[in-house]
Amino acid sequence: MGGTVVAVSSNAEYSFSKPNRAGITLLAGLGVEGDVHAGVTVRHRSRVAKDPTVPNLRQVHLIHRELLTELDGSGFDVAPGALGENITTEGVDLLGLPVGAVLRIGPEAVVEVTGLRNPCLQIDGFRPGLLKQVVRRAADGTIVRRAGIMGVVLAGGPVRPGDAITVELPAGPHRPLDRV
Template sequence: MGSVVSVNRDKLHQFSKASGRQITLVTGKGVLGDAHCGETVQHRSRVAKDPSQPNLRQVHLIHEELFAELREKGFAIAPGDLGENITTRNIDLLGLPRGTKLKIGADAIIEITGLRNPCLQLDRFSKGLMQAVLSRDENSQLIRKAGVMAIVERGGTISIGDQINLELPPAPRIALNVV
């Protein structure tokens, strides 16, 4: 069983998000008061391409274990620094299949839609960070470690310390791709 380590939001389109005690998820939109909240795409690069696309990136999650890995490589990283809304503990986010549902706290349910694609903003935050969140598996396949994206199926308030329960989708399960 996983848990919430940090909750973060920012009303502006900045790279990092401010940590708080709780956030509110809005069904079909995302994090209340966050720049990326909306039914259609809110990320500037995606809006420029097609503003009518559905927003599959309503909530960004990163596993706390990534921060420990990055600190070992010499990066000073804290929850919210990489723009995630929810920092988790004890969940292999990157290993979840598309469509996995996370029940967080008493009411909220989100559905994993895909991987966050690391971008050059990481290097603007800290030189070499983009390369640090990329690696290769034993088959030389690229591994993107910068977190996962989700949509809000059922809204609710999420607080630090809330438990996270997983519900895997029915088989056949589909591995995560970049959204």
């Protein structure tokens, strides 16, 4: 399994969207160099308020371009980086990956998938009605989160648009992704 990096984004300040960059550098155990969410412990404001000592399982946020294309077809113009992701991908079923899947991105970077992004009301502040597009209920009533996945950096390195992504699935029974 594999795909491609479409765009990379980062921001040193808290904001909903992140500007696209020519490249980013992933740092092992931290996240995206210079990004406000990089760190060993949680950096998202709501999580810091609860317990700032919790390990940061949300060092890197990835979204698939296929979602952005679907949203565009529903009347929501959402560009790469607009939902706060660091890496926009194409060709990888991010939401179908299990916990512990490993993404090799570009020549050196390695990210381990930790779970799903839990979309919040800020999405409706960005585009009214968008939250209902990225969070739905399945026929059985379970919540389906579609706003990308989160991961931790196992090995650092540069990541640029056009870089290849390869997926390595973990051994043993696979655990489906849940919010982190």
